[in-house]
Amino acid sequence: MRKSEKKLKANSSGQLLIIAALAIAVLISATTIYVYELGEETNSPDTKSIGDFILALKQSIRNTMISSLANASKGGEKAVLAANLDKLSQVVRSVHQFGICQLDYTVLNDSEYNSGVWLSWNASGFGVSSAYANFTLKVNGMGTNLTVGYSLNTTTTVTISGYYTQLADNEKMVNLTCRVYGDGENALAKNISLSYENLGSWIPIDSSNNLSIVDYGNGTYTISFTVRVPSDRVQVSADVYDARGIFVRANTTCYNS
């Protein structure tokens, strides 16, 4: 009896070997497939790619808004925003990475914005140059059918305030604080030019006025200079170009401290 059991075991040991090998193979395959599926889930490259593509297009639209505002704020036509966005839409149509792309836009027209551009430089203490437009981006391709709508606002704001200290005769020492903001955050100025009003005419301020500008590196500038004006107030105008090339003018009236 024992001899026949031993014989049976010996005869079936090869089959057991194959079954064990099969089990090991199944384990290896299952582990590999699991790891592969896990990697695919976390990466999901297609979704990531289209997301990056839309972000890249938003970047281009933002640059177009900055360019248009820089142009309009330097004396260009306000219609330049629509013209530039037309040009961009035309180029976007030739992008075929994810299918057919179409960029539609509407520039804002309301009490402040005209053709999507708002330039407010006459208020006392601050000046604003801003552009605003609404966009719809459509991407239609194989496996991609996407419509994204959003608004974009590009704004540079300058605030200015100050006072003067009476020196000898009509000479006055003026101290100003100027702050520059780009899209709501502190921003650096590329250039600041100042002028003051004397007997109805605007006179540029230069080194002959002992001009001193301290840059705090965070969009805040303290400015001091001397002027000879007979009146008891000094009207000052600051022409500011931010780092993006957008121009803003801000005026303020300084009184004796």
Add this chain to the structure above:
Amino acid sequence: MNKQNRGQIRIIEAFLAVLVIFSSFAVSSNLTITQNVRKSGDLASVGLQALMTLDSDGSLGRFIDYRNWTAVRDSLDTVLPVSVCFNLTVYNDQMRQINEVNISNGALGGQEVASVEYTCASQSAMFRCYMIYLQLAVVE
């Protein structure tokens, strides 16, 4: 069944067992190859991110405005990983190639190439729009 035949069958069984295990390895390695193909999508994403980084402060548009191709190549070389080689072509809004020199950090030949299309708008007051084609490959 005599002892000699039994020995031969043992060898065949062992051979079959080894074959089964190695076939699972073969299937697994095929899956890994498919995943590598997928990775070319990641390379395109790396290229797009690099272009976006350069364009975020308007540098890319400014370099192209001034036809400073050396600056374009050097800055792209800095932003991309060391093992990635690229070839960049710039077209204007009329889709005419404007880079008269080759903007590349090495030959792409023989490797799997990922392509990126990028619309670049310059921030300067005189608006210009460009279409950039970037080809990337990983150097083995």
